[in-house]
């Protein structure tokens with residue numbers, strides 16, 4: 001059975017991390033972007049990570065950060081994957097000797113195949129909605145018809161995902177993984193255990209239908 005992975009992004013509290021893992025999350029995202037309501041310091045993220053079990057991926061999200069800032073976070077946090085959600089170049093993304101995922105915002109005219117070629121060294125490519133002036137966490141989805149369903153590389157769907165549309169997202173896009181943030185929150189930066197459980201149940205149900 002093929003299984004769609006789930007990353008829950010914007011973890012700010014140890015209890016939310018624990019609830020996400022109980023719900024069945026594969027990966028937890030920590031936002032190192034000061035303008036986000038989900039922003040965490042490296043020290044606070046490291047504290048939360050210290051309590052996590054093995055086999056849960058820890059993802060650090062950055063938006064146009066200075067390379068030195070990324071290195072400082074890496075010195076404190078044992079991240080498995082870097083997520084670059086701004087205008088970072090392929091050379092910058094590859095310069096940390098860590099697996100990375102590059103977010104591509106789906107503004108009009110974006111050529112996904114071209115972007116995937118440009119970021120050939122990425123472990124995964126994430127497709128998110130485009131909203132001018134907001135780098136991510138928009139709560140809005142893009143037209144899923146634009147999501148390539150035949151990619152041989154891991155393609156991650158993000159943007160406006162919720163428990164009630166996760167199943168339709170999988171049926172339409174057949175992504176490697178879903179990345180959700182605002183759609184499983186009770187307030188910005190505060191995850192809702194019930195919504196995370198419903199989200200991952202919806203993913204499992206959709207996966208069973210796909211088989």
Ligand SMILES: O=C(O)c1ccccc1N[C@@H]1O[C@H](COP(=O)(O)O)[C@@H](O)[C@H]1O
Nearest residue numbers: 009036136137138139158159160181182
């Ligand atoms: O979560 C944030 O606050 C954030 C801030 C800046 C860039 C990206 C951010 N999150 C990522 O945005 C997408 C979609 O989030 P949402 O589900 O629509 O709220 C997702 O990949 C998050 O990892």
